[in-house]
Amino acid sequence: MGPMPHPAAPPLTPPGTRPCALPSAVLFDMDGTLVDTEPSWFAAEAQLVADHGGSWTETDSLRLVGWGLEDAAAELRRAGVRLGVRAIVDELLTRVVAATRARTVHRAGARELVEALRARGVPLALVTSSEAPLAEVVIASLGGPGVFDVVVTGDLGHPAKPAPDPYLRAAAALSRHPAGPPDPARMLAVEDSRTGIRSATAAGLCTLAVPHLVPVDDAGAHHVLPTLAGVGPEDLGRLVARARP
Known part of the structure; x- marks a missing residue:
């Protein structure tokens, strides 16, 4: 018997409800949100620490979920990796890029939602702490260059999440969209x-959490859904409308 299908999120728009305005733009995190790369990061971290005679557990990796790569590399140095921060980042990226290129696993509903938003003309941004080589592999799996109007990666020199800078940078770039600046409130x-x-809430954005490996109930998201499966552009518009009356 094959794997059980991922259950769809419960309907956000009751039957007969009048259409809601779409979000003015959607800004997606990448690792753990659009693609399930976390197992590859966990394996790369554990192997690198083991190569240097240290000890690293899944609990250690879970603690780093969402961190900037240089911050994570500093933790691996404390665990015994005898390399500089940049060398650690490069080694991790090399391993995760290879694993993702060999097999890209999209989170349930993520690819379909990106395609639906593009079809409706909603501007899209990718805002990730990962660096460009991995982002390029993921973008290729979602339709190739151009699927996102703006791409902000962790190697552009700004402070990493949880600082608001990555999302502020993406929002500023979206304001120059050819169709006109998206409404920041939507x-x-x-x-x-x-x-x-x-990071996203500090940048003033309405934020939807779709938890993966770590609980997020205390993080301050405006909305939490168990999955993106079955979620469409109108559903996202309704979530924004609820958070921004």
């Missing part, structure tokens, strides 16, 4: 980690 960020949620 932008929506989609995240899976406490770190990412705090």
Whole structure:
């Protein structure tokens, strides 16, 4: 018997409800939100620490979910990895990029939602703490260059999440969209980690949490859904409307 299908999220729009305005833009986190790369990060971290004679557990990896890569690398140094921070980042990226290129696992409903938003003309941004080489692999799996109007990666020199800078940078870039600047009050960020949620909310964005490996109930998201399966553009518009009366 094959794997059981992921249950769809409960309907957000009751039958017969009048259509709701779509979000003016949607800003997606990547790792754990659009793609399930976390097992690859966990394996790369554990193997790198083991290569240097240290000890690393899944609990250690879970603690780093959503962190910037340089911050995570500093933790691996404290666990015994005898490399500089940049060398650790490069080693982790090399391993995770290879694993993701070999097999990209999308989170339930994520690819379908991105496609539906593009079809409706909603501007999209990718806002990730990962660096460009991994983002390029994921973007290719979702339709290739151009599927996101704005791409903000962790190697652009800004402070990492939970600082608001990644989302502020993406919002500023979206304001130059050819169709006109999206209404900031109707932008929506989609995240899976406490770190990412705090970054998006600190940037003033309505934020939807879709938890994956870590609980996020205390992180301050405006909405929490168990999955993106069955979620469409109108559903996201309704969530923004609820948070921004």
